[in-house]
Amino acid sequence: MREQDIDQFVRQARVKKGPRKGERLAENSRQLYQRHVRTYFEWLQENGFEDWYDVKPRDIGSYLTYRLEENGSSSADVTNHAQALKRFYEWLGQDYARDKVNPAARHLEVTSYGSTETLRKKKGYEKGISDEEYQQLLDNVGSRHRERDKLIIRFLGEMGLRRAEVSKLKVDSVRLDEGRKGRLYVPDVKSSERHIPLPVGMKKDVRRWKDGGQREAYQYASQSDRLFLSERSESLSGEGINKVVKKAAENAGIQESYQDANGHERKTVTAHQLRHYFGQKMFDEDEMSLKALSEYMGHSSVDITADRYGDMNKDQVFDMLDKQFQ
Numbered sequence: 001m002r003e004q005d006i007d008q009f010v011r012q013a014r015v016k017k018g019p020r021k022g023e024r025l026a027e028n029s030r031q032l033y034q035r036h037v038r039t040y041f042e043w044l045q046e047n048g049f050e051d052w053y054d055v056k057p058r059d060i061g062s063y064l065t066y067r068l069e070e071n072g073s074s075s076a077d078v079t080n081h082a083q084a085l086k087r088f089y090e091w092l093g094q095d096y097a098r099d100k101v102n103p104a105a106r107h108l109e110v111t112s113y114g115s116t117e118t119l120r121k122k123k124g125y126e127k128g129i130s131d132e133e134y135q136q137l138l139d140n141v142g143s144r145h146r147e148r149d150k151l152i153i154r155f156l157g158e159m160g161l162r163r164a165e166v167s168k169l170k171v172d173s174v175r176l177d178e179g180r181k182g183r184l185y186v187p188d189v190k191s192s193e194r195h196i197p198l199p200v201g202m203k204k205d206v207r208r209w210k211d212g213g214q215r216e217a218y219q220y221a222s223q224s225d226r227l228f229l230s231e232r233s234e235s236l237s238g239e240g241i242n243k244v245v246k247k248a249a250e251n252a253g254i255q256e257s258y259q260d261a262n263g264h265e266r267k268t269v270t271a272h273q274l275r276h277y278f279g280q281k282m283f284d285e286d287e288m289s290l291k292a293l294s295e296y297m298g299h300s301s302v303d304i305t306a307d308r309y310g311d312m313n314k315d316q317v318f319d320m321l322d323k324q325f326q
Helices: 004-012 026-045 057-069 075-093 105-109 115-122 131-139 144-155 163-168 202-211 238-252 271-287 288-296 312-324
Strands: 183-186 195-196 257-259 265-267
Touching: 004 026, 004 075, 004 202, 026 057, 026 075, 026 163, 026 238, 057 075, 131 238, 131 271, 144 163, 144 202, 144 238, 163 238, 238 288, 265 312
Parallel strands: none
Antiparallel strands: 183 195, 257 265
16 A cells, blocks of 8 residues: 555546547646545555555545544535545555455445535534543543553643554653654654654653653563553554553443444544544644644644644744744
8 A cells, every 4th residue: 555556546447438538637637636645645644554555435424424424524525535435446446456345435426415414413423522521531441551551641632642653652652862852753644753742741651651660561561662552462553552542432431332333333523533632622722723633633634734833844833833832
């Protein structure tokens, strides 16, 4: 699965019907397809898929539902996403995947998707968690891995990391001797590596986990360079991190279930919702510009945010974040 596949697809895409059949797509159509497929590519990476054909039709459905419910896309935009993915998989099938089933095909049988607001009312879906609920999560992590799980939730909810980023953190990703509060070097999951300051009060907890014997109590600690491990392996997967959050929410009594647009059961409190919690809180309460927030959270393009403060380099962003966390 390569990002270059997307660029090649866009260059070769042709009109399929009508008097212009066989001609190259118009520039605006190419840009639209490229944007939709690249967004899908990033979602696949974040959710641990390594090949375009690792997905099943239900995974495509989950992605489109995510666009509709969690990302706030319009029903027309989601339908366009489905069309772009169908065309992309058709293109892939012309070359190395002739024997593969197009996992996006059946979603084009749906001509449109219901609005987000309608789904929320109909399915009971609610977006976001409150400060009180966030504290309840921290207070109700499982006792068996209490220190590990609390720190994982804090990386998600107080630093806005993706679950895949938390999973890939290494011991040396944390530089406690850099700056007054220490820095975290976030691994490349979607874009380039970025470094961000640790929030106030977190340095002590990270040091206790990293150097105080808590991490070393795990069986595979000496064999692994990962910051977080499981009992049975040298790392903790993104899905494992999501389970930590879901279990804490269940223990706290704040977890709810709902059905997505495809009839699948979903949970309202997830690792991704904690990332949303952080982003909204930083913008609403700390008055951080969307541009700085986009840089901080590692978005692939600042085009998805409004530009309030003009161009900022990474050092300027770090300095501003350092002040925000005082």
